[in-house]
Amino acid sequence: MLLNKYLDVNPEVAAAVAEGRPVVALESTIISHGMPYPQNVETALSVEQIIRQNGAVPATIAIIGGRLKAGLTAEEIEYFGKKGQAITKASRRDLAVLCARGEDGATTVTTTMIIAHMAGIRIFATGGIGGVHRGAETTMDISADLEELGQTPVMVVCAGAKSILDLGLTLEYLETKGVPVIGYGTEELPAFYTRRSGFGVDYRVDTPEELAAVFKAQQDLGMKGGILVANPIPEEYAMPPEEINSAIDRAIAECNEKGIHGKATTPFLLARVAELTGGDSLTSNIRLVCNNAKVAAQTAVAFSSL
Ligand code: PSU
Numbered sequence: 001m002l003l004n005k006y007l008d009v010n011p012e013v014a015a016a017v018a019e020g021r022p023v024v025a026l027e028s029t030i031i032s033h034g035m036p037y038p039q040n041v042e043t044a045l046s047v048e049q050i051i052r053q054n055g056a057v058p059a060t061i062a063i064i065g066g067r068l069k070a071g072l073t074a075e076e077i078e079y080f081g082k083k084g085q086a087i088t089k090a091s092r093r094d095l096a097v098l099c100a101r102g103e104d105g106a107t108t109v110t111t112t113m114i115i116a117h118m119a120g121i122r123i124f125a126t127g128g129i130g131g132v133h134r135g136a137e138t139t140m141d142i143s144a145d146l147e148e149l150g151q152t153p154v155m156v157v158c159a160g161a162k163s164i165l166d167l168g169l170t171l172e173y174l175e176t177k178g179v180p181v182i183g184y185g186t187e188e189l190p191a192f193y194t195r196r197s198g199f200g201v202d203y204r205v206d207t208p209e210e211l212a213a214v215f216k217a218q219q220d221l222g223m224k225g226g227i228l229v230a231n232p233i234p235e236e237y238a239m240p241p242e243e244i245n246s247a248i249d250r251a252i253a254e255c256n257e258k259g260i261h262g263k264a265t266t267p268f269l270l271a272r273v274a275e276l277t278g279g280d281s282l283t284s285n286i287r288l289v290c291n292n293a294k295v296a297a298q299t300a301v302a303f304s305s306l
């Protein structure tokens with residue numbers, strides 16, 4: 001464990017890590033920037049409960065008053081949910097400034113991986129990762145999440161990536177960075193709201209035990225990067241592709257018209273797609289996060305017995 005002077009690991013999480021018991025990390029940008037209040041808080045709390053029901057300890061990660069926190073209280077989760085987009089969305093480039101100034105930050109996939117790794121947590125569940133944006137040939141908008149997956153040894157369980165991104169280019173980038181993309185029970189990369197994208201994954205794995213074995217081999221080999229697990233949304237919660245794709249196309253057009261760029265792009269697109277689909281996409285989003293939490297917890301349990 002890389003103990004750091006800016007890091008506070010909550011006692012329950014620290015004990016589980018020290019004893020080699022299963023722990024699952026969770027991000028806080030999904031709470032503050034990914035969903036509206038109060039569904040964001042309700043989801044964050046029920047995801048923690050699902051992780052416990054499946055035999056692991058949850059560790060929601062965030063930055064509070066310049067401290068890197070691994071494991072939040074229910075009150076702290078409520079605080080992030082209520083403050084929403086007023087909290088700084090913290091990526092790798094923001095960490096030093098937030099710590100030095102004693103400020104709050106909501107952790108993205110990138111910073112959740114960094115802090116999880118510092119705290120000795122290996123498995124992380126979320127909704128979707130950032131990736132290569134459509135039009136990145138000219139904007140160069142490529143999420144720092146992809147770089148982090150290339151350099152930090154944490155397994156990230158997600159539901160694929162939203163087609164607000166260029167999924168083909170996102171897979172190319174992950175290949176360049178040496179990140180294995182594993183479909184959980186599928187040969188196709190899921191597209192978050194839908195189970196299919198038309199793009200293949202690198203490998204298909206069907207059990208948490210096999211995911212744990214792959215991760216163990218990656219660690220034993222001393223590989224420094226992470227592993228991306230893409231777990232499709234359960235069929236009953238998936239959205240009709242035409243509905244979601246037309247909402248995404250419209251949201252992207254508006255984003256371009258308004259000249260939104262940089263870190264504001266993803267939160268804008270997420271919120272706009274939720275509005276345009278009249279809340280249907282929010283329900284799907286909540287269900288897929290719960291489903292990822294379950295697979296991550298089961299994998300953490302399997303990993304802890306290896
Ligand atoms: N995609 C989603 N939901 C999210 C995010 C992405 O479907 O909540 C959040 C995650 O925190 C992810 C971040 O790490 O957005 C990526 O932001 P950017 O594209 O600015 O790197």
Ligand code: MN
Nearest residue numbers: 141142143262
């Ligand atoms: Mn970006």
